[in-house]
Amino acid sequence: MPTRPTLRGAALLAATALLVAGCGSDDSDGGTGAAGGGGSTGSSGAFPVTVGTAFGDVTVEEEPARVVALGWGDAETALALGVQPVGASDWLAFGGEGVGPWLEGEYDEAPELIETLEPSYEAIAALEPDLILDTKGPGDEDRHEALSRIAPTISQPEGVDPYQIGWEQQLDVVGQALGRTDRAEELAAEVEEAFATAREEHPEFEGTEVAVGAYTAEGWGAYVRGDARVDFMESLGFVNKPEIQDLAGENFFVEVSDEQLNLLDAPLTVVFPIFVDAAEITSSPLWTTLGSVQQGNAVVLEDSDLLNAFSSGTAPGILYAIDNAVPEFAAALGD
Template sequence: MIHPPNRRQVLALTAAALLPPVAGRTTTTNVAAIDWGMLETLLALGIEPAAAAELIQFRRIAVEPAIPQSVTDLGLRGTPNYELLRIVAPDLIVISNFYEYQRPILERIAPVFAQTVYEAGVPPYALAEAATLALGEKLGRPAEAKRYLDETADDIARRRAAMPTRSARPVFVISLGDSRHFRAFGRDSMFGDVLTRLGLVNAWSDETSYSAAAPVGLEALARVPEASILIVSPLPADVGRSLPTNALWNALPAVRQGRVAVLEAINHFGCLPSARRFARLATAALADHAS
């Protein structure tokens, strides 16, 4: 979950505001990305950014597309290294609505291009499509953007058609914060939206805010006893150790009947590349349950 800037971030923004403005540029050749969804979209369009934020974590959590080692790491998304960004001297900085609070500072370094993909209560897939097209148009890759949209839609459609009939049961998609609580991904998450596009029912029907419900107790998973459970990695180390002996967890019908799978890590706030990664990992896991 992405939160408003804290005191440390505000101080960093204040300090960065002292940087002198940069003269306008007329060409767009080097791009910097603060938002991971925009970063993965750049890479999907064949654009190698000059710089991006939190690359070590991106490689661990978002995983794909792969990021070349030549991309400069700007540090935290919430408080990127503005001085380093200025040295990189990008022609354009791409962000999402989550980072609009940084716009006044970023615009002193380079023009800013922002796209909104996640809004509370709004399924994000179509917004991710629009963001991909907009980014492709902005960077002179409209054909590549349209092709990636079509390839992604076709990929999801093929996986939907290949799903075994026996796997058509409701699905919880969750992440675990500790051994007694989880976060449920609802209809305004990319995971929930892709579930629907795969022809599956999201077992979590309650409202969520910006992708996932606030942490709730494991007992809530018993509300839909026939559901399968997909856990999105990473799992906290203590959860991995304690969950197998957790009596409440082991009492859940899905656990007793072997309808639980742990997926590899996926960007929770990703765009179309994350949608494709989730569709691939989820359908493979659910097919295993049905076999």
């Protein structure tokens, strides 16, 4: 999969502020040791452990005490497993501790925030990590090698394109590296149960076509399978609109021109703004021509917390989105 060469590609990868090059770092010395986070969840794996990556097997000799989480969702996943990274990248520009409100209070001490696309290797090395998580990122071999000179680095698994690791696989890989496989399995079961409950409570979702799109200052776009948002909708029983899915190439979104906007017309249309106000969608004359809008079957995700949870692609973010987005989808379908 090619890297994202344009602002358009970077913007469409995010929900509200993905690929923010200026996430920067705070002035803290890092959080508590990894084993200190979450308190109740201890290591469930014997070390050393060997984790397969796209760049070969990586062995983690001992249970990590100082973890730096660089990939999209890696910090959230580690926190959900009871491990507090000392450094983390803030892909969705939350600020503060660099995680969504669904994980507020999980840190004893905020991590040092590391830039996303161009992380400072000096800043990472200064944190003296014994493990670096980079499972969902650019997938660049030079980056992997540079990080590996600092500490064992877990990049995306073999056969997985950049930014394309799913929440289950990310949870599994991070769980292996942290020795928290038992907790990872418990959390995966919790998410699957939440999806199953939502499907059971909303049988109208099953087989209903959905179009998932975004609007930026540069125009419209739609997502295809492999993107966390479409995968989320299909896990609820929806089916990505075939006319959109047929346009899928090597990337996980397709650009939609004004003349093609009818692609977003579906039995359920879900769109969100990126770097623009939601009113630019709802006030658009083109938007109001869609049948789904006229019939009330369109949802514009405006709440930033929900928007970020929907886009996070992490187990804790997904649980938050199921609780808060599913009622909106059901209402749009007339439930």
